[in-house]
Amino acid sequence: MHRPHPTESDVAAELAVVRQDLEPRYAAQLPGARAAVLTRLWRALAHEPLPWIGGRNPGRDGLTVRLRDGRLLEGPVADPYATATYVRAVRLDGVPHDHPARLVTELGMPHGTEFAAELAHSVASLALSRAGQGADDDDQEAGGDSEPDGRREPGGQPSGGDPWPVADWEWEQRVVDGHPYHPNCRSRPGFSVAEQLAYGPEHRPLVELALVPVPAAECLMSGVWPQELRDGGELLLPVHPWQAAHVLKRAGEQAVVAHPLMSLRTLAVPGGPHVKTALSARLTSSVRDISGYSIEVAAVLSEFAESLAARSEGLLHMTRTLGAATANSPDLAAVLRESPQVYADCARGERVVPVAALATTRLTASPGWLADFARLAVTVGLRLLEQGVALEAHGQNLLVVLSADGAPLRLVYRDLADIRVSPARLRRHGIPVPELSGRVVTDDETTLRRKLFGSLVAGALAATAGSAPALRDALAAAVRDLPRTPDLTALLEEELPTKALTLMRLSPGTPGDQWTALPNPLR
Incomplete structure (x- = not known):
């Protein structure tokens, strides 16, 4: 049976077999997916009562989180209601981390090993979800810094002059990134790449x-x-x-x-x-x-x-x-x-x-x-x-x-x-x-x-x-x-x-x- 928490490379290897045409888009979406999950994780580090956090010191330009073991986490000011990606990296004792799973591994909190694996899978699945959107979609960009989170341009109807969807499932399937605040927004343990493509609404x-x-x-x-x-x-x-x-x-x-x-x-x-x-x-x-x-x-x-x-x-x-x-x-x-x-x-x-x-x-x-x-x-x-x-x-x-x-x-x-x-x-x-x-x-x-x-x-x-x-x-x-x-x-x-x-x-x-x-x- 496939691994319960496939990594980015695992997903790439499966894509090479089942959907080779998605490989370049998947690779291009990985940096944005890491940042999107890291943004959600930073929200939790900034606002949740995690027992291994000793204090938080907000400033004009950012937030410092003090761990009980004395280490310091530094990142941007955390808006708990923001949905756009705004965290590209946080610093742990001065060392920048841009991957949420690796950050959790370095933090070494109780039960963090399984959580890190889930975050790695969330990143890989999110990149796959974004890659699966059509190359000509208005809300997608080609570069690795794109933020194709399912949003479209402001105004009355979807961008590009598209008509409103008619069927109920068409609206549902526009939601590409999953939960707006959960770091496990796209974690689907036990699902292979082929199964995600076959069953994922996006x-x-x-x-x-x-x-x-x-x-x-x-x-x-x-x-x-x-x-x-x-x-x-x-x-x-x-x-x-x-x-x-x-x-x-x-x-x-x-x-x-x-x-x-x-x-x-x-x-x-x-x-x-x-x-x-x-x-x-x-x-x-x-x-x-x-x-x-x-x-x-x-x-x-x-x-x-x-x-x-x-x-x-x-x-x-x-x-x-x-x-x-x-x-x-x-x-x-x-x-x-x-x-x-x-x-x-x-x-x-x-x-x-x-x-x-x-x-x-x-x-x-x-x-x-x-x-x-x-x-x-x-x-x-x-x-x-x-x-x-x-x-x-x-x-x-x-x-x-x-x-x-x-x-x-x-x-x-x-x-x-x-x-x-x-x-x-x-x-x-x-x-x-x-x-x-x-x-x-x-x-x-x-x-x-x-x-x-x-x-x-x-x-x-x-x-x-x-x-x-x-x-x-x-x-x-x-x-x-x-x-x-x-x-x-x-x-x-x-x-x-x-x-x-x-x-x-x-x-x-x-x-x-x-x-x-x-x-x-x-x-």
């Missing part, structure tokens, strides 16, 4: 999902499993081909062709639903299997979400879960969701765009547009939080309905598995409490606010704005006329919570999310 492939028959009596199911995915007394569970080959060691007798979305393991069936598959590989931070708990609560959460959307005064849609099933294994499960595209009025020229893909348009360069979008997103998010639901509204889960001329009209939210529901808040507002238990249920204010603020403000809005000043201006305009609830006061006055993504990767014995606090852009 490479725009068609993927055949195997349909694995499982006796219905042996399955846990919620919602309605469609008749076309049944065969007598068996359910036909859609299985990702990587999962079928490497985990289940079995294939289905039938298959359905689909387009991979930005999460890689969720795919759009043309004319049909979105299919969330189990993928027992670690992508960024998490292994992407599907727990029995997620299957069990899927239908209840979907029905509850519909009732919440009905209270949103037309500002929010929640995609329905059509059916969910598992063969009593997180490795063999699937969730069927309706496409967010059903909430666009195509006759009016509306489009549903994942927030993560907004940076591929010219819209985000307009301060007025950013303010309008932030006002919509913050209004909806805070209203739901006050009522008792905290969305995990990062750029992948949150979508926006745009008018024909690009104005933000409404929001669409998908993937309910990680929301948080507060029974106490629901009761306070006279909202019926759904029959739920387990991890989605909490009345803890810190947990609820972290969930929303960390995903929406420090995640989706920050990445769309692209910098602390742009985020500050957009938020200031967004909150000006909102009612001063305790949640809004916390957003205005407290530091902004966000997941400590690097700390989590360096803490294998600590389950669950870990958090850090970022400077509040409004203070």
Whole structure:
């Protein structure tokens, strides 16, 4: 089997066999990929509570990080909300380092060996992702210093006069660089080069999902499993081909062709639903299997979400879960969701765009547009939080309905598995409490606010704005006329919570999310 963490040279060697035409572009993209991952790593070194860091000394021209062993790291001022690459090298005791994996190796922190291997793979995979974009793409440059991060020129439509994409997967596949803040933004351990090209959404492939028959009596199911995915007394569970080959060691007798979305393991069936598959590989931070708990609560959460959307005064849609099933294994499960595209009025020229893909348009360069979008997103998010639901509204889960001329009209939210529901808040507002238990249920204010603020403000809005000043201006305009609830006061006055993504990767014995606090852009 191929190495779990291929290096840059490993990827080059595989490319020579499977896609020789990409070799020159891959080599040209490596310096930019190293800098992009190093920028994300420097953000963590500047802002996360890493136990081996003794202090941080910001200056006018840069930041000095003091390690507990006395060594010094020096680099540029770290904007925690910046998405552009701005770190080409950092100095460790005066010695410059331009490769994030080698820097982590030199730092010698606990659990750093595995993390360094993941960073090396993230660099190589990111260069491969960028190389896979067409040579004539407007957002690509030929040189090694290019920054083809999926962004396009400012304005209304994609650059070059291209029309808006029509199909939902076309928007998703514009996101080339992956997570805007995670150093493991493109780490895909266990995937060969051929598999990345065959399954990665940024490479725009068609993927055949195997349909694995499982006796219905042996399955846990919620919602309605469609008749076309049944065969007598068996359910036909859609299985990702990587999962079928490497985990289940079995294939289905039938298959359905689909387009991979930005999460890689969720795919759009043309004319049909979105299919969330189990993928027992670690992508960024998490292994992407599907727990029995997620299957069990899927239908209840979907029905509850519909009732919440009905209270949103037309500002929010929640995609329905059509059916969910598992063969009593997180490795063999699937969730069927309706496409967010059903909430666009195509006759009016509306489009549903994942927030993560907004940076591929010219819209985000307009301060007025950013303010309008932030006002919509913050209004909806805070209203739901006050009522008792905290969305995990990062750029992948949150979508926006745009008018024909690009104005933000409404929001669409998908993937309910990680929301948080507060029974106490629901009761306070006279909202019926759904029959739920387990991890989605909490009345803890810190947990609820972290969930929303960390995903929406420090995640989706920050990445769309692209910098602390742009985020500050957009938020200031967004909150000006909102009612001063305790949640809004916390957003205005407290530091902004966000997941400590690097700390989590360096803490294998600590389950669950870990958090850090970022400077509040409004203070």
